[in-house]
Amino acid sequence: MQENRTVQQNPSPNRKARVVVLKTGSTYPGLLVQFGDFDDWFLRGLLPELDITVTNVEADELPGSPEDWDGIVVTGSPAMVSDRADWSENTGAWLARAVAGEIPVLGVCYGHQLLAHALGGEVGYHPKGRETGTHQVELLPEADSDTLFRGLPAIFPAQLTHRQSVLRLPAGAVLLGRNGFEPNQAFRIGPCAWGVQFHPEFTDTVMSAYLEVQAPDLTREGLDAQALIAGVSPAPDASSLLPRFSRLVIKRAR
Template sequence: MSQPKPRVAILKTGSTYPSIEEQFGDFEQWFLRGLSPDLDVTVFNAQADELPSDPADWDGVVVTGSPAMVSDREPWSERAAQWVLRVVDMNIPMLGVCYGHQLLAHALGGEVGYHPEGRESGTRRVELLASAQDDPLFRDMPRVFSAQLTHMQSVLSLPPGAVLLGRNEFEPHQAFRFGERAWGVQFHPEFSSAVMKAYLTVQAPALEQEGLDPQAMINSVEDAPEASGLLERFSRLVKHNHAG
C-alpha cells in the first residue's frame, strides 16, 4: 500500500491584480507550480477567515504574499498570525513569503512596518550570510542569487531568537529562520520573470511618481532559478520530515 502524500496547507492572504490574475492565475497557482506534485496541497483563504483547524493535521504550511499590510492588524490577519504561532510551536515546517514572512515575524514578536526608503521592486540580488551554510533550506544555495521582489513593508526588527539568513543593500531582513523549521523570505520564489514584468507594468505610474524608471526596471528583470528552487527544496524538506 502506498504511503499517503504529505499534506500542505497554503494560507492565501490576498490576491494579485485582476489584470495579472487574468493572464497568469492567482497566488496559489504560482505556488502550486513551484511545489512538488508529491504533496497533497489544500488552499485556505485566510482573508475570508478560512483557517485549517488543527495545525497538527498538516505536514507543512505556506503563507502567501498579499496587497494588505501586516501593520494594519486587520482581524483576519491577527487570527492568521495566532494560527501561525501554533504551527511554529508544533515545529511543523513553514514558509512565509512577503506578507507571510512579515506575518511570521509579527506573530513571533518582531516589528513590521513601511520600509523607510520606500518600495523595493524588480529583480534584485540577495546575499546569504554564514548562518545559511548549515540551514536545512538554504545550505545548497549560492552565496548571492537573483530574486523577484515587490514590497513596501518590511520586517523592521526580527523576532527575539530569530536567525538572520539573507539580506541585500536595501533590505536587511530578506530571509530568516525561527526555531528549526519556520522560515520567512521577503522575496518571491513563486514569481516567474513574466509575472515580475507584469507587476512592474501595473506599478509603472506609481514607480514614476516615486522617481523610479519603470521601463529600465522591466528591462532589467531576469530569471531567478535559485530563488524559485526554494519551493522545491521546501517540498523535499516536508517530504523528508513526513517520512520520519
Template sequence: MTLNTKKDPRVAVIKTGTTYPDIKSRFGDFEAWFIRALSGNLDITVVDVAAGETPDAPGNWDGIVVTGSPAMVSDRESWSEATADWLAQAVAECVPLLGVCYGHQLLAHAFGGEVGYHPDGRETGTKQVERLAASDLDPLFANLPRTFPAQLTHRQSVLRLPPEAVLLARSAFEPHQAFRIGQCAWGVQFHPEFTEAIMGAYLDVQSPELTREGLDIDRLKAELAPAPEASGLLQQFSDLVLQMKKD
C-alpha cells in the same frame, strides 16, 4: 476551500490576498503560482484566510506555506492577527512552515518582530540577495550561491527581527530578506513563486505608482532576469516536508 485529492503529506497554502485582476487573468492567482512550483507529490489544500476561511489545527498539516498579499501586516486586521496566532502555534508544534512576503512579515510579527513601511519606500524588480554565513547549515539555504537573483515587490518590511530569529539573507535595500525561527520555520521577503514574466507584469501594472515614486521603470525592466535559485526554495521546502513525513 480548494482541495486536492492526492494522498499525504498534507500541505496548507494559506492565501492572504489576491493579485491584480489583469495579472490574475493572465497567470492565475497567488495559490496557482505556489502549486506549480511545489512538488506534485504533496496533497495541497488552499485556505483563503483573507476571505474568512479557517485552516485545520496546525498539527493536522505536514507543511504550511503562507502567500503574499496586497494587505499590510501593520493594519492588524482580525483575520491576519488570527493567522499570526495560528502560525505561532504551528512553529511550537514544529510543522515545516514557509512565509513569503506578507507571510514572512506575519511570521515575524507573530514572534514579536516589528513590521512597517520601509523607510526608503518600495522595492520591486529582480534584485540580488546575499546569503549570510549563518545559513551555511540551513536546510533550505545552505546550497544556494552566496549571492543570487530574486523577484521582489513590497512596501512593508520586517523592520526588526524577533529576538529568536536567525538572519539568513539580506540585500542592499532590505536587511532582512530571510530568517528562520526554530528548526523548520522560514520567512523570505522575496517571491520564490514569481516567474520573470509575472515580475514583468507587476512592473507594468505598478508603472504609474512607480513613476510617482521616482523609480526608473525602464531600468527596472532592463534588469528583469530569471531567478532559478530563489524559485528552487519551493522545491527544497517540498523535499524537506516529504523527508520529515517519511521520518
C-alpha cells in the same frame, strides 16, 4: 467569498505529506486573468508528490489545527501587516502555534512579515519606500548549515515587490539573507519555520507584468520603471526554495 480547496497532485502511497497554502490575498485583476492567482503560482512551484489544500485566510477560513498539516506555506498579499486586520491577526496566532509545534512553515512576502509579527518582531513601511523588480540577495554564513538554504549560491537574483518590511526580527530568529536595500530578506525561527521577503513563486514574466502595472506609481515615487522592467531576469535559485521546502516536508513526514 470563502475558499478552501484541496489539490491532490499525483498522490502516492509513499508520499502523503499534507501541505496547506494560506492564501492572504489576490494579485492584480489583469494578472489574475493572464496568470492565475497567488495560490496557482505556488502550486506550480511545489512538488507534485504533495497533497495540497488552499485555504483563503483573508476570508476568515483557518484550516483546523496546525498539527493537522505536515507543512504550511503563506502567500503574499496586497494587504499590510501593520493594519492588523482581524483575519491577519488570527492567522498570525495560528502560525505562532505552528511554529511552537515545529510544523514546517514557509512565509513569503506578506507571509514573511506576518510570521515575524506573530512571533514578536516589528513590521512596518520600509523607510526608503518600495523595493520591486529583480534584485540580488546575499546569504549570510548561517545559511550554509540551514536545512532549507544550504547549497544555494552566496548571492543570487530574486523577484521582489514590497513596501512593508520586517523592521526587527523576533527574538531568537536567525538572519539568513539580506541585500543593500532590505536587511531582513530571509530568516529562520525555531528548527523549521522560514520567512523570505522575496517571491520564489514569481517567474520573470510575472515580475515584468507587475512592473508594467506599477509603472505609473513607480514614476511618481522617483523610480525608473523602464529600467526596472529592462532589469528583470530569471531567478531559478530563489524559485528552488519551493521544491526544496517540498522535499523537506516530505522527508519529515515519513
